[in-house]
Amino acid sequence: MTMFLEQTDDYFGNDLEEKMAPTNEKELADRGFVVPHFNSFGLRFRDYDVESMRQEGVENFYRKNHTYQCYDFVKKMREEYGKMNKAEMDIWKCCELLDGVVDESDPDLDIPQIQHLLQTAEAIRKDYPNEDWLHLTGLIHDLGKVLLLPAFGELPQWAVVGDIFPVGCRFDESNVHYKYFKENPDYNNPAFNTKYGIYPEKCGLNNVMMSWGHDDYMYLVAKKNKTTLPSAALFIIRYHSFYALHKEGAYKHLMNDEDVENLKWVHIFNKYDLYSKSNVEIDVEKVKPYYVSLIKKYFPTEKLRW
Numbered sequence: 001m002t003m004f005l006e007q008t009d010d011y012f013g014n015d016l017e018e019k020m021a022p023t024n025e026k027e028l029a030d031r032g033f034v035v036p037h038f039n040s041f042g043l044r045f046r047d048y049d050v051e052s053m054r055q056e057g058v059e060n061f062y063r064k065n066h067t068y069q070c071y072d073f074v075k076k077m078r079e080e081y082g083k084m085n086k087a088e089m090d091i092w093k094c095c096e097l098l099d100g101v102v103d104e105s106d107p108d109l110d111i112p113q114i115q116h117l118l119q120t121a122e123a124i125r126k127d128y129p130n131e132d133w134l135h136l137t138g139l140i141h142d143l144g145k146v147l148l149l150p151a152f153g154e155l156p157q158w159a160v161v162g163d164i165f166p167v168g169c170r171f172d173e174s175n176v177h178y179k180y181f182k183e184n185p186d187y188n189n190p191a192f193n194t195k196y197g198i199y200p201e202k203c204g205l206n207n208v209m210m211s212w213g214h215d216d217y218m219y220l221v222a223k224k225n226k227t228t229l230p231s232a233a234l235f236i237i238r239y240h241s242f243y244a245l246h247k248e249g250a251y252k253h254l255m256n257d258e259d260v261e262n263l264k265w266v267h268i269f270n271k272y273d274l275y276s277k278s279n280v281e282i283d284v285e286k287v288k289p290y291y292v293s294l295i296k297k298y299f300p301t302e303k304l305r306w
């Protein structure tokens, strides 16, 4: 595979996606979800101030991310990874593969990814026992992070994690560290720097190109392997890091009616993605048969193309 990325020397191990504490704790409590006030280090969630060095890493991350994630870059990445010629592997194997990846700069999380996946899925399962598609969505939502691994191109952090945003239209000021978009080649391109840019009003997010990362990659993997998961599941996988939309309410002028419906599920999902992190460790072998049965139910073939 031809790599055209600038390889960076820094390795944050960031997952910057779950960046802000959701406010609606009452709604969670109503579902029986006990909102913890402290993470596994005994610190408040998303408390970046406790480590200014980490904050510096986050800024540096977004400087690169906003500078390099332009329309042409995203288009090339979607084409390259859309070929699905990197690996053949079943989903459970992929979960295990991610086990070695720890998001170092995520201040809430110092556990292997497989625990984050299972904790998210199991917390949802407890509160939404009948929505088995949502359990599986919890399990697979971050599997796109394999992009960090050598077999998948070993992409730099800024091309895998962090908040995502549309390209092809003006960058909204609600995007975190907005100032760094000024270095993006699209910033001064008149085709891309208007409210709608290249998109018609309410065209649907499916027609909008998002910055490249683990969200869009896992969406492509699920889609191309012909999953039967409902559209809400694919929407969660694809947009769970789209904080400008689901936290700030930006870019709504690009959404269609189906997006509006699906966004409700992202709001639900996001709370589990963030708050399930400090729960006790899940016994992997104990829950494995349940999740394997869900994979079988929602994916037609055991081995997926990646």
Ligand SMILES: [Fe+2]
Pocket: 017, 141, 142, 214, 240, 241
């Ligand atoms: Fe994620």
Ligand SMILES: [Fe+2]
Pocket: 116, 141, 142, 273
């Ligand atoms: Fe996650």
